[in-house]
Amino acid sequence: MEILSEIIKEALNLQTLLWLCGGTIVGIILGALPGLTATMGLTLMIPVSYYLPMGTAMGLLLGVYLGAVLGASIPAILLGIPGNPNAIATVYDGFEMTKKGKAGKALGGAIIASFFGGIISLILLVFLAPQIARIALMFGPPEYFALAVFGLTIIASVSGKDFLKGLIMATLGIMLSMVGLDNMTGIPRFTFGSVYLLDGIPLIPALIGLYAFGQVFSDIGSLKTFEKIKKISSEKMRLKDLFPSLKELWKNFRTIVESSLIGTGIGAFPGTGASIAVFIAYSRAKKRNKEVGSGILEGVMAPEAANNGVTGGTLIPTLALGIPGDAAGAVILSALIIKGVQPGPLLFKYDIKTVYTIFFMLFLANITMVVFQLVGIRMFIKMLSIPSRFLIPAILIFSTVGSFALRERISDVLIALAFGIAGYFLSLYKFPKAPLLLGLILGPIAEPQFRRSMMLFQGDWTKFFTRPISLSLFILTALTIAMTFLRRRRQRT
Amino acid sequence: MVAKNVVGIVLIVIGVAYTIMASRIPSRAVPGDPGPSIIPMGAGILLVILSVLLIVRNLRRLEERVNVTKKTLFMILLTILYILFLKYSFTLMTMLYSIVGAFILKKSGERISKWMVFLFSVIFSISIYLIFSLLLDVSLPDPVMERIIER
Numbered sequence: 001m002e003i004l005s006e007i008i009k010e011a012l013n014l015q016t017l018l019w020l021c022g023g024t025i026v027g028i029i030l031g032a033l034p035g036l037t038a039t040m041g042l043t044l045m046i047p048v049s050y051y052l053p054m055g056t057a058m059g060l061l062l063g064v065y066l067g068a069v070l071g072a073s074i075p076a077i078l079l080g081i082p083g084n085p086n087a088i089a090t091v092y093d094g095f096e097m098t099k100k101g102k103a104g105k106a107l108g109g110a111i112i113a114s115f116f117g118g119i120i121s122l123i124l125l126v127f128l129a130p131q132i133a134r135i136a137l138m139f140g141p142p143e144y145f146a147l148a149v150f151g152l153t154i155i156a157s158v159s160g161k162d163f164l165k166g167l168i169m170a171t172l173g174i175m176l177s178m179v180g181l182d183n184m185t186g187i188p189r190f191t192f193g194s195v196y197l198l199d200g201i202p203l204i205p206a207l208i209g210l211y212a213f214g215q216v217f218s219d220i221g222s223l224k225t226f227e228k229i230k231k232i233s234s235e236k237m238r239l240k241d242l243f244p245s246l247k248e249l250w251k252n253f254r255t256i257v258e259s260s261l262i263g264t265g266i267g268a269f270p271g272t273g274a275s276i277a278v279f280i281a282y283s284r285a286k287k288r289n290k291e292v293g294s295g296i297l298e299g300v301m302a303p304e305a306a307n308n309g310v311t312g313g314t315l316i317p318t319l320a321l322g323i324p325g326d327a328a329g330a331v332i333l334s335a336l337i338i339k340g341v342q343p344g345p346l347l348f349k350y351d352i353k354t355v356y357t358i359f360f361m362l363f364l365a366n367i368t369m370v371v372f373q374l375v376g377i378r379m380f381i382k383m384l385s386i387p388s389r390f391l392i393p394a395i396l397i398f399s400t401v402g403s404f405a406l407r408e409r410i411s412d413v414l415i416a417l418a419f420g421i422a423g424y425f426l427s428l429y430k431f432p433k434a435p436l437l438l439g440l441i442l443g444p445i446a447e448p449q450f451r452r453s454m455m456l457f458q459g460d461w462t463k464f465f466t467r468p469i470s471l472s473l474f475i476l477t478a479l480t481i482a483m484t485f486l487r488r489r490r491q492r493t
Numbered sequence: 494m495v496a497k498n499v500v501g502i503v504l505i506v507i508g509v510a511y512t513i514m515a516s517r518i519p520s521r522a523v524p525g526d527p528g529p530s531i532i533p534m535g536a537g538i539l540l541v542i543l544s545v546l547l548i549v550r551n552l553r554r555l556e557e558r559v560n561v562t563k564k565t566l567f568m569i570l571l572t573i574l575y576i577l578f579l580k581y582s583f584t585l586m587t588m589l590y591s592i593v594g595a596f597i598l599k600k601s602g603e604r605i606s607k608w609m610v611f612l613f614s615v616i617f618s619i620s621i622y623l624i625f626s627l628l629l630d631v632s633l634p635d636p637v638m639e640r641i642i643e644r
Binding site: 047048051164165167168171172174175178182184185187189190213217220221388389390392393394396397398400401404405408410413414417420421424428429443446447450451454455456457458459 | 526544621
């Protein structure tokens with residue numbers, strides 16, 4: 001309790017609140033602009049967050065993250081174009097409601113469902129993460145290695161439509177993560193004699209490359225969707241039209257709670273993310289109520305509660321195990337690491353204050369997200385008509401500055417650009433980016449754990465399968481691979 | 494045939510080269526430690542296997558054709574130039590970049606106000622420079638602006 005009041009006192013200062021609010025607004029705008037993702041928003045803010053105190057930095061990042069998740073619902077409802085993958089299932093009923101002239105209520109319903117989703121997932125995060133961390137304290141190197149392999153397999157199997165391509169990307173990520181000094185023997189690997197590469201491939205420029213440069217390069221090809229937005233009718237929306245009535249809220253209460261739980265559960269599973277959660281929540285709602293799909297509030301609230309449920313869910317493995325739940329979790333993990341905070345069970349044991357600070361910031365971000373989306377909705381709709389000829393160079397410039405800012409090296413910017421160009425061509429050939437990022441992050445976790453295990457086992461690798469937790473994780477990994485191949489085969493025939 | 498499998502072939506070449514390089518990493522004797530080359534070699538070999546699978550699959554299934562738009566290529570080229578010349582003056586290069594970028598990105602036949610583009614790029618580049626150098630203490634490479642501010 002004492003620690004909580006201390007955190008609240010520290011967090012409630014003007015600087016933190018300003019960065020949090022600013023982050024939320026930027027997040028909503030980025031989320032609302034089709035093509036720009038929550039991960040991109042988070043990535044672009046890391047360099048800024050690096051210069052802020054821990055709590056303030058987390059406020060900024062979580063503000064951007066939650067804002068972008070909610071903001072995506074604006075174009076989904078008004079235009080039938082999701083701002084980012086978080087809102088792909090909001091389109092159906094949301095856009096139908098707009099056609100019926102109920103855009104305001106759909107937007108308001110999305111806000112309220114998102115708030116519930118966020119808060120329910122936060123509560124679960126607060127209660128579950130410490131328990132999972134406690135169990136994880138019992139993990140030794142073999143369990144950690146097995147967990148990392150499992151996480152990588154899951155993300156390769158769910159991101160994108162192609163498991164083989166996902167696996168290739170995860171392998172490439174691991175290969176890239178091996179560049180630099182081997183941290184157990186100090187032997188340089190794949191450095192080509194360059195001093196610059198001794199530290200390995202810098203994670204943040206790589207992230208900015210993949211998710212900012214690469215994403216924008218891909219967006220240039222789809223300029224038409226950007227221009228379409230200009231045609232929005234600037235419907236007059238008063239604040240009071242946005243709120244669904246208490247009766248409507250009560251009617252949809254079960255859907256909201258259920259979808260929030262689905263979101264949190266899916267988000268907490270390493271490697272999975274919002275794009276899956278929203279569809280599961282939506283089809284659950286549709287199964288129960290046949291009218292879903294024809295443009296009713298329930299069909300908007302289900303996916304919106306689910307995608308904000310993912311926000312707290314994804315932080316459960318990210319914080320408790322140090323293994324991110326999805327790409328957004330991976331970016332938050334990297335942001336913490338460069339601030340000198342190593343998420344994982346030991347964080348819960350020795351630095352519980354940092355953990356609580358993150359929880360509290362997530363709570364505040366849930367509130368600012370609702371407040372700004374409600375108050376600023378008219379402005380955000382106008383933002384959608386920013387011409388892409390200003391927007392695209394602006395984001396590219398911001399990405400350049402961002403990759404430069406951390407270590408003030410032009411070479412970092414060049415790395416970011418290289419990853420951006422590679423990321424662009426990879427997505428052109430439908431190779432998913434998330435497994436590459438996870439490989440980059442998990443490679444340096446998995447490798448030393450593997451080698452430590454082998455030392456522990458005195459070179460006998462069969463012992464990996466004699467320990468119950470690592471054995472079950474390997475079985476789960478094998479099942480994931482088998483199931484994914486079987487499912488894809490069935491889909492094809 | 495070759496064009497269709499270019500990605501797979503490139504990946505195999507990368508995988509083989511990587512594996513060979515990994516096998517040459519010197520090992521240091523730590524009892525029980527499989528050494529710094531084992532995981533990279535494993536990953537390299539795995540990549541080769543997966544890429545072969547990709548090619549085998551492509552023989553049966555046709556991959557979609559991809560097309561790169563001219564605008565994207567120009568923007569990528571412009572960004573490369575921008576970053577290479579950045580060290581001479583951040584603000585100046587950013588201005589030029591956003592002006593040229595705006596003209597590359599405009600739709601064909603669209604008329605845009607040159608003054609708007611110019612105004613936007615000047616305000617944007619100077620404010621980014623000021624925000625990062627004054628608020629966050631990042632020294633962006635800009636001898637020109639430094640001289641102006643020092644005065």
